[in-house]
Amino acid sequence: MTIKILFVIISGFGGGLAVGAGFVAFLTVLGLIPRLTQLTKTKKLIHWYEWAVIFGAIAGTAGGLNFPVFYFPSFFAIPIGLASGMFVGMLAAALTEVLNVLPILAKRVYVEDRIIALLMAIVFGKVFGSLFQWVYFVDYR
Amino acid sequence: MRLFCIFAYALGEPIIHTRKPMLDVIVMDKTIYIRMRNRTEVDPKTSVTVKDIAQIICDEGMRTKLESLNVHKVTSKDKNIIVIDVMKVIRLISNVFPGADVQAIGPPQTIIEVIFKKRAMSFALFIMTWILLFIGAALTVMNFHEDVSMQSVQEKLFTMITGKRVEKPLLFQIPYSIGLGLGMVLFFNHVFKKRLNEEPSPLEVEMFNYQQSLDQYVAMHQNKESVKHLDDN
Incomplete structure (x- = not known):
């Protein structure tokens, strides 16, 4: 019995360790946090951002497992939705596909001076696709 | 010896003079510092001069002659990218100014882009x-x-x-x-x-990196001197 429990604890801990390390590695590769410190000029506070990510990951895990319900008024969903959208948007922007495709594409179609317009096409496309999915697409399953 | 000098100075009579120049000849400094530009754009059917492709520090006496030296004549045979190696420029300069000490600084080649027509963006x-x-x-x-x-x-x-x-x-x-x-x-x-x-934003950095890689590729592959194969002589 004790050995069983011990084995479960060790395997759970090991799984968490691997997933946590993978998550942090993913964030590091994308360079999201350095970019945010660069934008806000808070390079000295980067350790606090690390802890924010760690506590966020732990809160997400705990919330997913225990499912607490808070009964806040509905508009509480707005800032949380906005923040999660911004985070996903930054992830999407940081993905190297976007960063690598744009320079090549801009050179191919000779629009190096209008690269912002091409960038905006991607941005509007993401917003449109997301809105379209939530408002219409989810009804047609 | 040093002790003696100090002693002599103490007496108020310097023994070691700086030697006075006997003749007031202006010795022309023959050192030429040359730094190739990374990229330059030229019109078709023009002659590319040293001034177009490099920054130069040299004696004022030879500046105008040096800067107007012809490095390459753009003909219709050229494609839109020409690579000029610094060795070619140095060879040219030492032909015209024998004995000049040419010091090359910075990038070893210039990429010349021939602008045929401003491509109208469709x-x-x-x-x-x-x-x-x-x-x-x-x-x-x-x-x-x-x-x-x-x-x-x-x-x-x-x-x-x-x-x-x-x-x-x-x-x-x-x-x-x-x-x-x-x-x-x-x-x-x-x-x-x-x-x-x-x-700079990440996109601008990425644009720069892409251009840099392109330039590096062109510099290696268009420049015949930079790679030597077995069957070349």
């Missing part, structure tokens, strides 16, 4: 690219949401926050969609560029 092509990117971005984000079951996560999250159970938590999802665009713009920092700071 507006239709641009619009097509725009639409392609728009639809592609919309599709990829929808696929991403399906892939990670975003809908059910958002439903659960909405229930967690408000205690209500809804099919379509639009109050969460619409701010999410707007935030998606806002986050991308913020990452590239094109909108608030002037206000936030002057550092």
Whole structure:
């Protein structure tokens, strides 16, 4: 019995360790946090951002497992939705596909001076696709 | 000896003079510092001079002659990229100014881009690219949401926050969609560029890296001297 429990604890801990390390590695590769410190000029506070990510990951895990319900008024969903959208948007922007495709594409179609317009096409496309999915697409399953 | 000198100085009679120049001859300094430019653009059918492709520090006496030396004549046989190696320039300079000490600094070659005609950007092509990117971005984000079951996560999250159970938590999802665009713009920092700071955005850095790689490739492959094969002599 004790050995069983011990084995479960060790395997759970090991799984968490691997997933946590993978998550942090993913964030590091994308360079999201350095970019945010660069934008806000808070390079000295980067350790606090690390802890924010760690506590966020732990809160997400705990919330997913225990499912607490808070009964806040509905508009509480707005800032949380906005923040999660911004985070996903930054992830999407940081993905190297976007960063690598744009320079090549801009050179191919000779629009190096209008690269912002091409960038905006991607941005509007993401917003449109997301809105379209939530408002219409989810009804047609 | 040193002791003696100090002794002599103490007596007020310096023994070691700096030698007075006997003749006031202006010795022409023959050192030429040359630094190749990274890239330069020229019109077709022109002669490329040293001045076009390099920065030069040299004696004023030879400057005009040096700068107007012909390095290359652009003909219709040339394609739009010509690579000039610094060795060619040095050879040319030492032919004209024998005995000059040419010091090369910086990049070992210049990439000359011949601008044939300002390529008129096709507006239709641009619009097509725009639409392609728009639809592609919309599709990829929808696929991403399906892939990670975003809908059910958002439903659960909405229930967690408000205690209500809804099919379509639009109050969460619409701010999410707007935030998606806002986050991308913020990452590239094109909108608030002037206000936030002057550092280059990741996209500008990536553009620079791409151009740098292209230049490096061209410098290696168009420049016949930089690679030597077995069957070359």
